[in-house]
Amino acid sequence: MGLYYDEPLEIVSGKGSRVTDASGRSYLDFFCGILTNMLGYDVPEVREAVERQLATGIVHTSTLYLIRQQVELAEKIAALSGIENAKVFFTNSGTEANETALLLATVARRSSQVLALRNSYHGRSFAAAAITGNRAWKSSQLTPVGVHYLHGTDRELPAFAGMSDAEYISAAAADLRYVLATATAGDVACFIAEPLQGVGGFAQPPDGLFAAYQEIFAAHGILFISDEVQTGWGRTGEHFWGIGAHGVTPDMMTFAKGLGNGFAIGGVVARSDLMDGPQANGISTFGGNPLSTTAAAATLDYVLSHDLQRNAAVLGTMIIGGLREAAAPLAVVGDVRGKGLMFAIDLVDPVTGAPSPALAVRMLEETRERGLLIGKGGLYGHALRMAPPLNITETEASEGLGILTDALRAVNAEATGGTK
């Protein structure tokens, strides 16, 4: 595990979109505990719902007994999923959600072959690490599943240079057909992908890529799992689930992070025939417990009743547009990308254009200095990742944009000796 900053930060309190550290300094938070404090801090609707649950004396009962909030939350998520006859299983984390989805898919297909994307991250357990395609987070080469990696977020490779979206999609789909024909051992269980790669630096496939893949999967009976751990609940602005950008309804989606606004909850929503596939008992002792499902239900209700997907679309467009404009003359910025309130900036060497993790680290320090918390990621650790609370105000969005712009200019000046 690695800590951010030369002088590590201890966050001791939070309110709205701001947190305060142990020395009393306050920061606008554009990373939110890695996209997990989706509504920021101390939201009365969530806190009061949790306090009411605590007052009942019940934090845990186990799934041997009915948990009303769990059932109601499952019904809401099933309805929101767009998956026909959907059922939900709750876990404690995104890793566990992906493990569950892999279990369901491999049981249904009687196959342990999985397709994933290069540069992906799906969690830290044995199978989740096995389907992860980002070297920095792939902790073992041992694996319980056979994995083949597909293209999707690697357009910088020389083979794809200069291609339009349509050309790249067609090249990636041709490669998928080739992988199926040449590299796999017959029936493949499933494909799993993040619509925008979180840890991978918010790298995004062109819209429609997964529709092209889905056509091929359908012909082979291959199941589609969308890992919505970072992209769900309206985060990308244009759609409620990140996968919406591709016009595809997956067979399963996994979720975690933001749903509980900090309370530990994850899960899978899947076609009921898949969810009911394993012919054995299965429980998660803590999964879907009364406290986390209460927090999650209050969070989800807040997102829906305040139309935060729209807020993500409007303020995300404003910030991303502002960043593109500010970055245009800056040699240290390689790319600005994102959707809604999920956006990234690549830092590059101003002379060679090579990814610069060192400048990304400088940006973390410069933004902290100016009172803003951001994250980083990407294959080379050179992408700054920002994901403010979905309920951020326009004033806070402008403030964050201003700090990012100012810090970028300072880092650019430092790296170029004051010239471009």
Ligand SMILES: Cc1ncc(COP(=O)(O)O)c(C=O)c1O
């Ligand atoms: C897309 C994605 N999937 C899965 C996970 C794993 O979730 P967790 O850390 O809750 O196990 C993460 C965590 O960062 C993630 O970003």
